[in-house]
Amino acid sequence: MKLLIKNAATHAKLLGFQEDRQLTVNLSIQDDVIELISASRPCGDFDHEIDATGLFLAPGLVDPQVHFREPGQEYKEDITSGSKAAAQGGFTQVVSMPNTSPTADNPDVVAYMKQRSQEVGICKVHPTGALSVGLAGKTLTDFKALKTAGAVAITDDGKGVQDDQLFERALINAKEVDLPILDHSEDESLSNGGAIHLGKVSDKYGIKGIDASSEAVHVARGCQLAAKTHAHYHALHVSTKASIDALREAKAQGFKVTAEVSPHHLLLCDEDIPEKPDGTLDANWKMNPPLRSREDMMACRQALIDGVFDAIATDHAPHSPDEKSLPIEQAPFGIIGLETAFPLIYTHFVKTKQITLTQCIDLMSQQAGALFNIKCGRLIQDSTADIVLLDLDNSFEVSADFFASKSRNSPFIGNKLYGRPVLTINNGKIVFDALTNQT
Ligand SMILES: [Zn+2]
Known part of the structure; x- marks a missing residue:
């Protein structure tokens, strides 16, 4: 051909x-x-x-964080529909998270995802392996076996790792097999089972809030342990000013720390969550980490412009309309993002001349791939x-x-x-x- x-x-x-x-x-x-x-x-x-x-x-785009729901929750998405969403968004490679059912805490599930995406042939899906067995935060998985099966990173995404010692051991083991640890930064004693950001909006509607410190405490932990272990620590979907301050500091010190931001945390804040006709809040604006305060959103924008973020990630997290029409406290966390990511960043940051077109494309291709040693992002002969x-x-x-x-x-x-x-x-x-x- x-x-x-x-x-x-x-x-x-x-x-x-x-x-x-x-x-x-x-x-x-x-x-x-x-x-x-x-x-x-x-x-x-x-x-x-x-x-x-x-x-x-442009070169095919790369998304460092998607949830394709296969195996286990194919009514939300499967590797075929997820790959089609990726292709429509201009993505040719995505990194998929391990919170499937069963979880990708073993080589079989990792190998299945990889093989299935090759059969589908629409988009290259690079699986990650779970950090702990069953994402339960208790026992580390076999990182070497996960890597051999095709995992490009280790993460418990969807859940923060609550045990500091376990997290440190994960960094040490990941360094041995040369894989990054991707951190869903959430201290659950501080996020306290909340549904949206703890602030003005949660107060107004009487909804349990997720304190911004729940993220920053874990990002700071990750930066400190990266310094101690020399492992590659990557902060997923960063959303708060305090997390960014910790990342700026760690990067200035030269630690092996990287971070990503999602379009929704750059463009929306808790004040933007609309009220439904019945006076409750719309769960299509609910994700974890949540839409933060205006100040946090503006800090994310400035960090993007300053080059603090290494990549842009959609955190594409499909859920059915039935699930998302539940009251916001009960609805699951997450929004889809593959089809809208490039147009959102282009419209709001490139067209407005805050970043250049090549910076935008690099954040969504070459730099995103580099986190996982995936060579991409340049249109070169052969x-x-x-x-x-x-x-x-x-x-x-x-x-x-x-x-x-x-x-x-x-x-x-x-x-x-x-x-x-x-x-x-x-x-x-x-x-x-x-x-x-x-x-
Ligand atoms: Zn996450």
Whole structure:
């Protein structure tokens, strides 16, 4: 199969050059690799030609944190529907969390996820292995066996690790097998079974709140133990100013500490949670960590601009409409995010000139992959043909039927955004195509 993308705009930096100037290129793909990138049209015949005039060519995006729910909760999402959501969002690689049922605390579940995603063939799913057996926080898993089965990191995401000593031993073991520890930073004695951020809004509605310190205490712990063990500590979905202060300090000291932020923590705060007609709060704005105070949100924005974050992660967490229509105290935590992530960051940070387009793409590809030693993020001859074409100029509205995910739990429905991914190629194969339908 020979494929040609012609007349696409891109930046030289994304082709592996030092300078960051815009240029127009033609890119040919032979089977699953990029064959040639050139200013003029390459010679030869092609099975398929894509006219990318007016579109921006970028490497396939990488999401460091998704929940695909298979095995065990396929009514919310499965590896096929999750991969389709990823492809629609321009992602060709995702890192999946271990809180499936059964949990990915053993090599069999890890190997299953990897094999299943290869069979589906829409998006490369890199599983993580659980840090503790059954995510129960009591007994460490066999990190070496998990790595051999395909795990790219170790994490109990969905739950914070409450035992400090166990967490330190996890860092030591992870360093031995050269894997990062991804930390869902939550001290449960401080988060206290809350449903939303502890603050003005939780007070007003009489809802049990999650104190911001519950996250910062664990991020500070992670930074200190990273310094002590020299292991790679990665803070998942950072949401508070105090956590960011700890990360800034640890990074300045040169510790092996990385961190990610999610679009919702950059763009929404607790005051944005809407009231439903019955006067209660809408659980489609409920996730863990929760939407924080305005001050925390602004600190996340500043940290993104300052380069404190290494990557942007969706924390794509599908739940059924029935589950999300429960009262906010009872509804499960989490929102979907794959289909809206790039357009949200592009619209609110690149179009407004707070970060550059290449910074945005690097945060969502090369830098995200680097956390797990996944080489990606540059369109280079002979590299894997993972590509997305982005429509930066035309706006679109996020409607309920816009999503490829099985679930609809997004607080961004109704938003008008720019930067829609219109064509995604994974391993040289077109896995999402909105262009053919449009013309
Ligand atoms: Zn989490």
